[in-house]
Amino acid sequence: xxxxxxxxxxxxxxxxxxxxxxxxxxxxxxxxxxxxxxxxxxxxxxxxxxxxxxxxxxxxxxxxxxxxxxxxxxxxxxxxxxxxxxxxxxxxxxxxxxxxxxxxxxxxxxxxxx
Numbered sequence: 205x206x207x208x209x210x211x212x213x214x215x216x217x218x219x220x221x222x223x224x225x226x227x228x229x230x231x232x233x234x235x236x237x238x239x240x241x242x243x244x245x246x247x248x249x250x251x252x253x254x255x256x257x258x259x260x261x262x263x264x265x266x267x268x269x270x271x272x273x274x275x276x277x278x279x280x281x282x283x284x285x286x287x288x289x290x291x292x293x294x295x296x297x298x299x300x301x302x303x304x305x306x307x308x309x310x311x312x313x314x315x316x317x318x
Contacts (some may be wrong), residue, residue: 205281205282205283205284205288205309205310206239206279206280206281206309206310206313207279207280207281207282207285207288207291207307207308207309207310208277208278208279208307208308208309208310209277209278209279209280209288209291209292209295209305209306209307210274210276210277210305210306210307210308211274211275211276211277211278211295211299211303211304211305212272212273212274212275212303212304212305212306213272213273213275213300213302213303214272214302214303215247215272215273225243226298228297228298229295229298229299232294232295232298233278237280237281237282237291238278238279238280239279239280239281240278240279241276241277241278241279242276242277243275243276244274244275244276244277246273246275247265247273247274248265250264250265251263251264251265252265272304275303278295279310285307285309288307288309289307292305292307
């Protein structure tokens, strides 16, 4: 089964684009069960489009104001939720303090090479 691991960083962690991916995390991302990943710029770089009863509303920045922002997403293959949680727990050990990882099963989609 496919799972998305959504990585959230504290809002004050905005210099990520200038930092290389730490070696331990880079090693984890190269594992065979990781089928794709994306590292995102900080929330201030976002532009949000929202459907408002047929009108498109455009907002600079993220739509939701929170203390954390979506920093990236990692797509994995796991036998079940326990397997996905184990991978997420291991990934979390390679991240900076304050990082949170949300684990969600993928309903449907297409992974290149899958």
